[in-house]
Amino acid sequence: xxxxxxxxxxxxxxxxxxxxxxxxxxxxxxxxxxxxxxxxxxxxxxxxxxxxxxxxxxxxxxxxxxxxxxxxxxxxxxxxxxxxxxxxxxxxxxxxxxxxxxxxxxxxxxxxxxxxxxxxxxxxxxxxxxxxxxxxxxxxxxxxxxxxxxxxxxxxxxxxxxxxxxxxxxxxxxxxxxxxxxxxxxxxxxxxxxxxxxxxxxxxxxxxxxxxxxxxxxxxxxxxxxxxxxxxxxxxxxxxxxxxxxxxxxxxxxxxxxxxxxxxxxxxxxxxxxxxxxxxxxxxxxxxxxxxxxxxxxxxxxxxxxxxxxxxxxxxxxxxxxxxxxxxxxxxxxxxxxxxxxxxxxxxxxxxxxxxxxxxxxxxxxxxxxxxxxxxxxxxxxxxxxxxxxxxxxxxxxxxxxxxxxxxxxxxxxxxxxxxxxxxxxxxxxxxxxxxxxxxxxxxxxxxxxxxxxxxxxxxxxxxxxxxxxxxxxxxxxxxxxxxxxxxxxxxxxxxxxxxxxxxxxxxxxxxxxxxxxxxxxxxxxxxxxxxxxxxxxxxxxxxxxxxxxxxxxxxxxxxxxxxxxxxxxxxxxxxxxxxxxxxxxxxxxxxxxxxxxxxxxxxxxxxxxxxxxxxxxxxxxxxxxxxxxxxxxxxxxxxxxxxxxxxxxxxxxxxxxxxxxxxxxxxxxxxxxxxxxxxxxxxxxxxxxxxxxxxxxxxxxxxxxxxxxxxxxxxxxxxxxxxxxxxxxxxxxxxxxxxxxxxxxxxxxxxxxxxxxxxxxxxxxxxxxxxxxxxxxxxxxxxxxxxxxxxxxxx
Numbered sequence: 001x002x003x004x005x006x007x008x009x010x011x012x013x014x015x016x017x018x019x020x021x022x023x024x025x026x027x028x029x030x031x032x033x034x035x036x037x038x039x040x041x042x043x044x045x046x047x048x049x050x051x052x053x054x055x056x057x058x059x060x061x062x063x064x065x066x067x068x069x070x071x072x073x074x075x076x077x078x079x080x081x082x083x084x085x086x087x088x089x090x091x092x093x094x095x096x097x098x099x100x101x102x103x104x105x106x107x108x109x110x111x112x113x114x115x116x117x118x119x120x121x122x123x124x125x126x127x128x129x130x131x132x133x134x135x136x137x138x139x140x141x142x143x144x145x146x147x148x149x150x151x152x153x154x155x156x157x158x159x160x161x162x163x164x165x166x167x168x169x170x171x172x173x174x175x176x177x178x179x180x181x182x183x184x185x186x187x188x189x190x191x192x193x194x195x196x197x198x199x200x201x202x203x204x205x206x207x208x209x210x211x212x213x214x215x216x217x218x219x220x221x222x223x224x225x226x227x228x229x230x231x232x233x234x235x236x237x238x239x240x241x242x243x244x245x246x247x248x249x250x251x252x253x254x255x256x257x258x259x260x261x262x263x264x265x266x267x268x269x270x271x272x273x274x275x276x277x278x279x280x281x282x283x284x285x286x287x288x289x290x291x292x293x294x295x296x297x298x299x300x301x302x303x304x305x306x307x308x309x310x311x312x313x314x315x316x317x318x319x320x321x322x323x324x325x326x327x328x329x330x331x332x333x334x335x336x337x338x339x340x341x342x343x344x345x346x347x348x349x350x351x352x353x354x355x356x357x358x359x360x361x362x363x364x365x366x367x368x369x370x371x372x373x374x375x376x377x378x379x380x381x382x383x384x385x386x387x388x389x390x391x392x393x394x395x396x397x398x399x400x401x402x403x404x405x406x407x408x409x410x411x412x413x414x415x416x417x418x419x420x421x422x423x424x425x426x427x428x429x430x431x432x433x434x435x436x437x438x439x440x441x442x443x444x445x446x447x448x449x450x451x452x453x454x455x456x457x458x459x460x461x462x463x464x465x466x467x468x469x470x471x472x473x474x475x476x477x478x479x480x481x482x483x484x485x486x487x488x489x490x491x492x493x494x495x496x497x498x499x500x501x502x503x504x505x506x507x508x509x510x511x512x513x514x515x516x517x518x519x520x521x522x523x524x525x526x527x528x529x530x531x532x533x534x535x536x537x538x539x540x541x542x543x544x545x546x547x548x549x550x551x552x553x554x555x556x557x558x559x560x561x562x563x564x565x566x567x568x569x570x571x572x573x574x575x576x577x578x579x580x581x582x583x584x585x586x587x588x589x590x591x592x593x594x595x596x597x598x599x600x601x602x603x604x605x606x607x608x609x610x611x612x613x614x615x616x617x618x619x620x621x622x623x624x625x626x627x628x629x630x631x632x633x634x635x636x637x638x639x640x641x642x643x644x645x646x647x648x649x650x651x652x653x654x655x656x657x658x659x660x661x662x663x664x665x666x667x668x669x670x671x672x673x674x675x676x677x678x679x680x681x682x683x684x685x686x687x688x689x690x691x692x693x694x695x696x697x698x699x700x701x702x703x704x705x706x707x708x709x710x711x712x713x714x715x716x717x718x719x720x721x722x723x724x725x726x727x728x729x730x731x732x733x734x735x736x737x738x739x740x741x742x743x744x745x746x747x748x749x750x751x752x753x754x755x756x757x758x759x760x761x762x763x764x765x766x767x768x769x770x771x772x773x774x775x776x777x778x779x780x781x782x783x784x785x786x787x788x789x790x791x792x793x794x795x796x
Contacts, residue, residue, distance in 0.1 A: 004313045005114040012099045012107035014045035014723045017639055018699025019692050021047060023317070024111050024118050024136060025343040025702075029053065029327025030145035031076075031260060032342035035111070035118050038136055038150060039080040039098040041170070047177045047214035049701075051342045051349065052279060053325075054213040054335040054499060055215075057188040057208035063413055064422040070405045073190045073338065073349020075175045077204050077217045079258040080150055081168040087243070087548045088134055088161040097124055097132070098139075102185060105131075113320045116296045117140055117289070119240040131157035143295035145329040146278055148258040153286045156246040165242045166253055167221040167229075169194070172236040177345040178700050180415045189215070189449060192236045200229065202238035202278055205272050207263075211404075214263035218275035220282065224253045239599060255285045266280060266332070298464040299323055302752075303365045305711060306742040315714065318707035325704060326362065331372040334379060339645050341699025347701070350401040350409055353436040354705035356622075357661065360712045363447040363760035364723065364745040370444050371453055377437050378457040380406025381464065388468050395467030398437055400430040418593075426503040429488040431472070435514035439467040439622065442521050449748045460527055463541060466522030466551060469515035473554045482557035487511050492659075493595050493605045497572065507571040509616050512558045517623075517631055519555035523548065534707040556634055564648040567639070569616050579608040579654075592658040592694060611655045613662030617648060620669040624720075645673060652677075660706035662686040668709075668717050671735055677736045685710050715743055723747045727775025727785075729761060730755075732796055750774050750788075 009020050017037075024035025026764050031564055032054040040046035051073050058071040061064040086094040099107060099122065106123035120136040133155045141147040154163050171194065175186035194204040203218040221229070222241050229240040244252035259278035261271040303323055325341040336351030337358050355373055362370035377398070383406030384396035391397055399408035410428040415421070441462050445454035473482035486496050486504030487510055496503045526534055526548070530732065537543065560567065561576030584591050590596060595605045595612065614621070619628055625644065632639035648669055667681030684693065688706050693699040715721060718738060720731030728747050742756045749771050766774045768789035776784045779795055786792045 004316060005112065005366070005629075006323075007111040007113065007313075007317055009109040010107075012104060014100065017099075017124070018047060019046035020109055020247070020344045020695070022699050023321075023689065024109060024343070024362070025321070025324065026116060026148075027116055027139040027324035027327075027342050028140050028142045028145045029323070029329035030333065031140065031324065032324055032344065033080060033140055033148060033149075035109070035138075035191070036080065036122065037099050038138075038152065039081045039084070039096075040080065040100075041078070042176060043175065044100070047079045047344075048080060048173075049177060049344065049504060050079065050260075051334055052076060052215075052260070052264075053330065053338075053342060054264065055262065055405065056209045056215055056349065059185040059188065063183060068184070068412055070184060070348060071350075071409050071640070072186070072188065073342075073345065073403075074208055074213075075173050075177070075345065076215060076260070077169060077189070077206070078140070079148065079169055079175055079217050080255065080498055081170050081253065082136075082150070082152055082256065083166040083168065084134070084152075084154070085164050086156075086159075086161065086761040087164055088130060088159045089127075089161070090161075093164070094126070097122075097134075107257045113316055114296065114748050115293045115323075116140070116320075119291075125157075128158075131162075131576070135507070139289060139292050140326065141292050141295070142299060143291045145327075146259055146261060146275075147282055149257045149285055149288050149289065151529070152254045154244065154252045155250075156244055156256075158248065160247040161245075163200050163222070163246050163252055164242045165244060167202075167219070167242070167254060167256055169204050169217060170218050170236070171201045171217075172195045175345050179259055180417055181345070183415070188421070188423075193234050193672060194235065194238050196231050196233065196238065196240075197276055197280075198238065199280070201276065202231075202240060203272065203276055204236075204238060206236075211637050216271035216275040218259045218261075218279040220257045222255045222257075222284075237735060254654075257285070257288070291479050297631045299327060300742065304742070304744045305715065307714060307738060308740065311686065311738060312741070314654055314690055315692065315711055318711055321702050322358065322533045322704065322708050324713070326358065326366075326369055326373070328366060328369060328608050331366075331368040333372065334376055335373075336376040337373055337704065341705060342706045343588065344699065344701030346697065347401075348409070350403050352705075353430075353433045354438040355440055355509070355709075357705040357709040357712065358374055359440050359444060360447075360716055361708050363444055364715060364743075367444075367448045367746055370448070371450065371465050371564075374441060374444060374453070374461070375457060380459055381460060383407050385464065387666065388471075393468055393471040395469075395471060396434070396461070396464035397431060397468050398434050398465075400428050400433050400439045401651070415601050416596045418596045421749070423599065423632040424503075426488060427488065429469075429495065429504050430490070430491060430492070431487050432511045432514060433509070434465045434468055435477070435511070435518050438462045438521070439514065440529065442525075446725075448746070448763060449725065454525070455529055459533075459537060460541075462518065463522050463537065463543070465542070466519045467543075469519055469549050470547070470554050473515070473558060473779075479559055481557045482554050483507050483559050483571075484515060490618050491569060491611040491613060492610040493610065494570065494573075496606055498576070498607045505570045505572070507561050507568075509567050509569060510540040512560050513619055513631060513635070514622070516555045516558045516635055519551045523551055523555070545586045554786050556636065558635060560632070560635060562637075564650075566650045567616050567643070569611065569651070573609060576609045577607055579610045581610075581653075590695065591656050594656045594658065609654050611651060613655065613657060613659035614665035614669075616653055617669050618649065618665055620644070620672065621665045621673065625672065641673075648673065657684075658672065660685065660694065660703040661709065663688070663715065664706050664709040666715055671713070671717055671733055674733065679735060682710070682713060682735070682737070685713070699726070714738060714741055715745070719755070721755075723769065726777060728753070728764070729777040730796075731779050732757070732762070734759070746784075749776060760796055762794045762796055763791060764794070 670678035
């Protein structure tokens with residue numbers, strides 16, 4: 001029976017195998033291995049992949065007659081590959097067995113979320129009734145981030161003989177896991193060398209093409225009963241072949257243990273020596289498993305979220321995948337938030353704005369990891385400054401897609417699979433990513449109380465982003481306001497006006513409002529800094545009184561367009577044609593990617609009031625209603641509940657939800673205003689990956705922002721929770737579908753605070769510690785406190 005800690009698939013379906021592989025990925029924050037069948041190489045339904053956080057490589061391809069550069073998260077050597085076949089005493093050798101073999105009678109995949117262990121069970125049977133049961137247990141070690149292991153058990157039924165097993169370390173892998181990228185070069189590994197060491201150890205060394213990251217995978221294979229191996233080596237592969245005797249009621253096992261080291265590791269060491277040394281010291285499988293489970297328990301204790309029922313099971317899966325991508329080990333790395341996790345090659349492993357949805361959870365549970373992810377942005381501040389300079393601006397212009405260096409990695413062309421045409425890609429004009437990064441800096445400091453970060457690295461980021469917006473804004477004397485022109489908003493569909501010669505739209509409401517917010521926070525930050533630090537920064541950044549006066553002016557007079565009583569997504573949005581939504585739904589069914597449908601018809605979505613995802617409504621995700629009203633009030637606009645509700649209703653009818661983030665944001669906004677359809681959108685966000693609602697995209701990598709956002713919807717959305725200088729503020733917005741839940745969090749110096757929500761009641765438990773009482777603010781500004789070692793119940 002499936003439990004709340006289990007994710008299970010009880011039959012083999014080749015069509016859905018990519019989804020199974022992605023959702024059964026195992027990782028530890030440093031690297032991850034897809035949950036692929038050990039028997040299979042890449043092809044057909046199967047795509048083994050191992051990805052190291054921050055390990056990118058750059059190649060140039062010829063696309064539509066143009067040379068195009070792409071930097072990709074590299075698929076590393078396949079350490080899981082294990083081939084086997086039966087050699088019965090009374091018959092010929094059998095076929096190499098895989099899940100696709102016609103002799104497969106039973107197949108079961110079981111992911112233990114509590115332990116971080118993937119189990120695959122297969123049963124093969126031939127016509128004479130000879131059976132073979134195979135069980136694979138796999139882990140990627142949460143305690144030691146350089147290790148992984150796979151234990152395979154064979155058991156014969158109705159026959160005796162040998163199992164021929166080949167333990168393979170395969171370096172002839174490519175990046176070919178996304179169909180639409182297969183026109184591009186994908187062979188990122190070069191300079192292969194391979195060999196063997198005593199004790200059943202095989203090793204393979206290679207490097208990426210550019211910039212030449214050295215990689216060594218060392219695999220120790222141990223069998224029971226112990227048998228000698230026949231060893232074969234080529235430039236890109238090692239093969240160890242064993243013949244293991246099997247009889248009924250007696251099992252044979254093969255354990256593969258991996259040590260993965262690279263030239264990116266700290267402290268610096270030769271990857272080959274480090275990997276061979278590590279695999280020589282690695283414990284046996286039982287001890288590895290025990291230490292791995294203990295490490296996961298520590299992570300779960302800190303990252304706990306308990307919600308009853310199927311909703312809770314899905315949320316637990318989301319937490320699991322978030323923590324496999326961004327674990328406490330991530331705090332030691334120079335990496336950002338890969339939008340598709342370490343689970344596949346979609347989006348080339350790039351970093352977009354997804355930390356906007358991920359950091360709220362990490363701020364509450366793993367603030368050290370959140371800080372490290374912000375430091376990834378700070379280390380790339382020089383690249384952002386250079387990008388701004390080349391664009392004729394000052395300050396910092398962060399890229400829409402980032403990878404290793406911090407330069408803009410957004411592709412120049414993208415393929416429409418529906419039409420087969422390569423089209424210009426203008427998504428690099430999504431400069432609103434700047435505001436997302438500044439927002440994350442501010443919210444992290446507010447949530448954690450880490451003023452040291454805010455006053456140092458955080459201040460440099462936020463102030464340089466504010467400076468960028470100040471120089472990007474151009475005063476329009478007719479309007480008497482500043483405007484930001486030639487951008488693309490979060491919607492992404494609208495990258496130009498109809499029939500325009502140049503890309504970009506003007507005065508995107510989300511971009512302008514968040515730019516005004518950043519400028520205001522920049523001024524606030526300068527006001528709170530200690531005098532010495534303020535002087536230092538003003539000198540370092542050449543910030544004079546005249547520039548700060550401009551910040552003040554722009555922050556109060558940025559233009560936000562309105563039409564027909566609602567906030568306009570951008571200037572001119574209300575003048576676009578209305579789309580016949582019913583016609584397109586009748587014709588195509590799923591119209592999430594309306595842009596591709598219209599382009600294939602020879603039309604363009606730029607002509608219509610049709611949005612891919614939440615754009616203007618993103619403001620209702622970032623800001624509570626009173627905050628949003630204050631922000632618009634500072635700009636000189638009245639945004640009361642009536643106008644905002646009308647705006648929400650307007651865009652709900654004009655959004656195709658072509659992004660998994662869209663339903664999440666709509667659900668959050670509707671929950672805040674107690675809208676009738678809130679749960680429908682929340683549920684769609686919950687199911688986005690587990691049901692693969694976008695029709696095949698999850699197999700290319702999970703949607704990490706949407707996963708994290710669903711967790712945050714419970715922890716902060718339903719509770720109305722904020723942590724800050726005043727302590728813990730709770731203003732619940734009940735959602736009937738999730739009436740009760742429990743989670744732990746960090747609040748200031750208090751760690752492991754437990755919050756339990758019930759209908760009309762709230763319990764807060766503060767662990768025993770030398771800290772003072774935890775301040776709590778309840779609805780109606782009721783100010784209370786909970787002492788360390790105490791649990792208190794409150795009526796709501």
